[in-house]
Amino acid sequence: MSLDEIWLFLQQGLLSGLVTGSVYALLAIAIVAVFKTTDVPNFAQGEMLMMAGYVALSLLLLAHLPYVAVIPLTVAVMAAGGALFQRVVMERVTGSRGVGVQLVIATLGLAYVLKGLVRQTGLGDTPRSLPSLFSSDTVMIGDAALTQLDIAIFAVAVVVMVLIYLMFTYTRIGKAMRAVGMNPRAAQIVGVRLSRIRMMVWALAGLISAIAALLITPKVLVTPDIAHIAILAYAAAIVGGFTSLPGAVVGGLLIGVVENMVGLFISTNAIVVAPFLAILVTLIVRPQGLLGGKVQVKKV
Amino acid sequence: MKKRFSPDQLALLVLLTVLCVLPFTVTGYVLYVVNLLMVFVVLALGMHVVIGEAGQFALSHTAFYGIGIYTAGLINTSWHPPFVVSILAGGLLSAVLGYVIGFLALRMRDIYLALATFAFGEAMQWVFLNWESATNGSNGMRMQPAQLFGLTLTNDLQAYPFVVAIAALMLWVTVWLSRSQFGSALRAVRESDVAAMAMGINARAMKQAAFVISAAFAGIAGGMYTLFISFIHPESLGFQTTILILTMVVVGGIGSVRGAVAGAIAFGIISELLRQALSIQEILYGAILLGFMMFKPRGLFAGSKKRAAKAPAAHAQQGGTA
Numbered sequence: 183m184s185l186d187e188i189w190l191f192l193q194q195g196l197l198s199g200l201v202t203g204s205v206y207a208l209l210a211i212a213i214v215a216v217f218k219t220t221d222v223p224n225f226a227q228g229e230m231l232m233m234a235g236y237v238a239l240s241l242l243l244l245a246h247l248p249y250v251a252v253i254p255l256t257v258a259v260m261a262a263g264g265a266l267f268q269r270v271v272m273e274r275v276t277g278s279r280g281v282g283v284q285l286v287i288a289t290l291g292l293a294y295v296l297k298g299l300v301r302q303t304g305l306g307d308t309p310r311s312l313p314s315l316f317s318s319d320t321v322m323i324g325d326a327a328l329t330q331l332d333i334a335i336f337a338v339a340v341v342v343m344v345l346i347y348l349m350f351t352y353t354r355i356g357k358a359m360r361a362v363g364m365n366p367r368a369a370q371i372v373g374v375r376l377s378r379i380r381m382m383v384w385a386l387a388g389l390i391s392a393i394a395a396l397l398i399t400p401k402v403l404v405t406p407d408i409a410h411i412a413i414l415a416y417a418a419a420i421v422g423g424f425t426s427l428p429g430a431v432v433g434g435l436l437i438g439v440v441e442n443m444v445g446l447f448i449s450t451n452a453i454v455v456a457p458f459l460a461i462l463v464t465l466i467v468r469p470q471g472l473l474g475g476k477v478q479v480k481k482v
Numbered sequence: 483m484k485k486r487f488s489p490d491q492l493a494l495l496v497l498l499t500v501l502c503v504l505p506f507t508v509t510g511y512v513l514y515v516v517n518l519l520m521v522f523v524v525l526a527l528g529m530h531v532v533i534g535e536a537g538q539f540a541l542s543h544t545a546f547y548g549i550g551i552y553t554a555g556l557i558n559t560s561w562h563p564p565f566v567v568s569i570l571a572g573g574l575l576s577a578v579l580g581y582v583i584g585f586l587a588l589r590m591r592d593i594y595l596a597l598a599t600f601a602f603g604e605a606m607q608w609v610f611l612n613w614e615s616a617t618n619g620s621n622g623m624r625m626q627p628a629q630l631f632g633l634t635l636t637n638d639l640q641a642y643p644f645v646v647a648i649a650a651l652m653l654w655v656t657v658w659l660s661r662s663q664f665g666s667a668l669r670a671v672r673e674s675d676v677a678a679m680a681m682g683i684n685a686r687a688m689k690q691a692a693f694v695i696s697a698a699f700a701g702i703a704g705g706m707y708t709l710f711i712s713f714i715h716p717e718s719l720g721f722q723t724t725i726l727i728l729t730m731v732v733v734g735g736i737g738s739v740r741g742a743v744a745g746a747i748a749f750g751i752i753s754e755l756l757r758q759a760l761s762i763q764e765i766l767y768g769a770i771l772l773g774f775m776m777f778k779p780r781g782l783f784a785g786s787k788k789r790a791a792k793a794p795a796a797h798a799q800q801g802g803t804a
Contacts, residue, residue, distance in 0.1 A: 223593050225600075274776045283539055286596060287732055288775040294725060294768030301761035413604060416597055424594075451612060458605035461598055465586040469594075 193326040195443040201332045203438020204339035208394045209415035210422065210430035211346060212387040218363035218425055219383045220272065222285040226293035228412025230388060233296050234260045234395035235404040236305055238312060249315060257392040264388025265381045267292060272384070273377055293409070300406050314400035335397045342393055343431060346386075350427065359383055363425075414441065417457035421464050423474020432472055436460075490740060501646055505639055513638040517710045519750040520649035521703050526730045526746035527656045527739070528699025533728075534737040535665060536692035537672030538592065542583065542599035543727050545606035546576040546697040548719040550704020552610065552617055555625035558708060565628035565635070569648070569705030573698045580697025584690045595693065603721060610716035622715035625708055641710035648706050652699060656739055659695070668692055672737075722764070726753055729767050733774055735781030744783060 209227060216224045224230075238256040241247050247255070275288045316331040350356040361369040362379045370376055402408060418437045422429025437460055444456045464471060504516060525547060532540045550572035557568035587598035610617050617623050628635045635641045659665050667688050670678040675685035707714075726749060734745025756763045774781060 217593075223597060271772055271776055275779065278776065278779050282592065283533060283537060283736065284775050284779045286539055286593075287728065287771050290725060290728070291768045291771030291775065294764045295772065296768075298761045298764030298766075298768060302765060410604075413601060417601065420594070420597055454608045455605050458601040461601045462586065465589070465594070465598060469586075469590045 190325045191443075191446045193324045195446045196439055197323055197326045197328055198332070199439030199442035200435055201328065201336045201438070202398075202441065203418075203435035204336050204343075205394050205398050205434075206411070206414045206418045206437050207431045207434025208339055208342060208390050208397075209412060210418035210434045211343070211427055212390040212394075213412075213415055213419045214422070214424060214427055214430045215359070215363075215383055216387050217419075219359055219366075220268070220285070220380050221282070222272070222289060223416075224387065225286060225289045226296065227387070227391065227415060228409030229293040229296040230260065230264070230391040231395050231398075231411060232300065232404075232406060232409045233263070234388075234392040235312075235399045235408060236300055237392075238396055238399065239310060239404050240305065242312065243310070253396060256396060257389055260388035260392035261385040262388070264384035264386070264391075268381045268384035269377070272380070297406055297409065309403035309405045311401070311403050312396070312399040316400075331400060335401070338393070338397055342390070346390075346427075355379075355382055414438075414457045417460045420461050421471060423471025426471070426473040429471055429473030493740070505642055510638050513642055514710065515751070515754055517638055517641060517645045517706075518754065519747050520645045521706050522727070522730065522746040522750040523649050523743055524652045524699055524703040524706060525727045526734070526742040527652055528696040528703065529727050529731045530737075530739060530742040531656065531659065531668075531699065532692045532696035533731060534739075534742065535660060535668040535672065536689055538588075538689050538692060539596040540599045540693055540696060541596055541721070541724050541728075542580075542603040542606070543696070543700050544719050544721070544723040545599075545603040546580060546700035547704045547707075547723070548606060548610055548714075548716070549576050549579065550701035551707050551714050551719075552623070552704075553701070554628075554705040554708040555623060555714060556616065558628050559626040562626065562629050564630050565644070565705070565709060566630070568628065568708070569702055572705040573701040576701025576704075577694050577698040580694045581690070584693040588686055588689050588693070592689075595689075600721075603724060607716055607720055610719055617716065620716065622713055625712050625714065627712060628709050635709055638710050645706055645709055648702070652702065653739075653743065656742075660739060664688075664691070669737075725767055725771075729771060731781075733770060733781055735783035738781065738783040741781050741783030745781075 209231065213224055213227050216222065216227075234256055237259050238252055241252045241255055242249070271288055271292070272285065275284050278284075314331050316329075316334045318329040318331055320327045320329055321333060322328075348356075350360055358369065358374045358379050359382065361372070361374055362376060362383075366376055369379075398408075398411070414437050415434070418433035419430050420433070421436055422431070422433030437457060440460055441453055441456045445453045501516075505513060525543060528546075529540075529543050532538050550569075553572035553575050554565070554568040557563060557571055558565065583598060583602055584595070587595040611620055613619070628641075630644070633640075635644070667678070667683045668691075670681065670683055671685045671688045675689075678688070679685050727746075730745035730749045731742050732745075733749070734741030734743070752766075753763065756766070
């Protein structure tokens with residue numbers, strides 16, 4: 183491999199990595215937000231993404247709706263679905279004295295139901311991708327070639343992240359979510375309604391899943407297997423520290439870049455183990471993650 | 483105490499009688515299924531140790547199962563030792579790998595074990611698929627039959643007594659562990675690791691030990707598999723198998739040995755019946771997991787012991803949404 187080639191690969195890996203990484207970052211934000219407020223790592227995040235892909239696909243291809251209608255509908259359906267799951271299932275599990283293990287198992291149950299449903303309908307038999315709104319004309323940045331679609335994905339993802347940041351910083355609901363994340367009991371005392379906030383957070387997770395699915399599915403085929411993308415998002419969340427929203431963004435971008443570099447320099451076959459290696463390296467070198475901070479000991 | 487165990491002893495007696503009579507009355511296929519159920523029992527017992535006793539969440543059971551299968555299979559194929567050696571080798575390798583993963587993952591939040599083991603499981607399936615020189619990759623691997631001092635196990639009937647014996651042994655080990663001081667320590671950690679530490683229990687070491695034991699169980703279950711099956715494909719070593727075992731333990735009752743055994747038998751049969759209908763299996767397992775978590779979170783065989791002392795603490799932790 184010549185020096186020129188390495189330089190080209192580095193540029194290409196970095197830029198392509200930032201594009202896919204921005205989608206991982208979005209999903210990692212959803213995982214971290216849910217973990218902070220409800221204390222459960224959402225193992226159904228990948229399946230929520232997949233579900234969103236299929237909702238959009240069926241609205242487009244089966245109901246023949248135009249894109250203008252498909253985008254808000256998909257987002258609304260997923261947000262409502264997330265809120266409903268928290269309200270109907272998770273609330274109930276918490277209520278029947280469910281702690282950690284039970285809540286995690288409930289999300290695994292959701293993951294399986296969603297996956298089975300998609301398989302059962304037969305929609306998953308023919309892998310399809312969403313028609314793209316943007317052309318796949320190449321844009322050269324430095325020596326790296328990106329498509330217009332790539333740039334649109336990155337731009338939309340960044341805008342969404344900024345909106346989420348603004349929501350957490352300036353709106354009442356965002357502040358309440360942060361308060362619940364820091365100390366649910368204290369938040370309750372000052373008048374935050376826990377169950378409502380947790381519903382909103384799950385709705386946010388659904389909304390983010392919908393946006394991520396709409397962004398990534400013109401690029402990858404919608405199959406039941408796209409749930410695997412969530413593994414990269416978990417890796418991103420762990421690298422970022424699992425309780426830090428900025429950490430999730432940094433982690434997501436980093437994982438995207440690492441994944442693309444592994445694909446370019448080692449082999450496309452090795453991409454699958456990249457997230458595992460990222461998790462492993464984080465656990466060895468810096469177990470609290472990049473921006474995780476200290477772990478608090480829970481009161482007995 | 484004596485009185486409480488008598489239904490258990492009765493159930494055990496019935497089970498043993500059935501297991502003794504079976505080989506003389508049924509055909510090969512039923513014996514194959516029973517052998518498979520015994521493997522599931524050991525897998526479920528292993529998961530019981532880490533989730534039920536220690537309250538830790540590990541999702542790499544299938545990976546260790548696979549390591550057990552490939553290790554025992556490869557050793558049987560190349561050296562033909564007595565099968566006890568190859569099974570122990572698989573269990574040992576799983577335990578060592580489990581030690582490394584547990585050591586890394588348990589330094590942080592409890593939930594990291596779940597995430598790290600989830601990723602480890604996916605990575606191991608990838609290794610099974612891509613390490614072509616050892617596992618023959620996606621073509622699947624053919625294994626030589628297991629041997630014991632000149633006796634070659636070539637069918638389900640020959641393997642049956644050994645499979646049942648190993649399952650019984652592992653059941654005994656689980657019950658013994660659970661009743662030992664070590665078991666009490668694990669449960670103390672499960673209820674509250676801070677309180678356990680205050681009583682001088684090294685919580686992290688206990689979690690680690692539970693995870694290593696569980697990995698060893700899964701590795702041994704893999705070795706049992708090689709006694710009556712001569713072919714393995716990585717496709718069957720994915721996350722869905724971990725979920726199947728998890729369903730067994732959860733529905734049977736988290737923390738209950740008899741629950742793990744009953745769950746393994748029930749869901750082993752269901753999964754064999756629904757072998758062709760993957761999507762139905764997924765919906766069914768998912769719905770069962772959701773339903774049990776919502777309405778019977780401690781499973782069917784949950785001990786009747788009151789956890790009144792735990793209630794206020796859990797209530798406070800969850801912010802009192804109950």
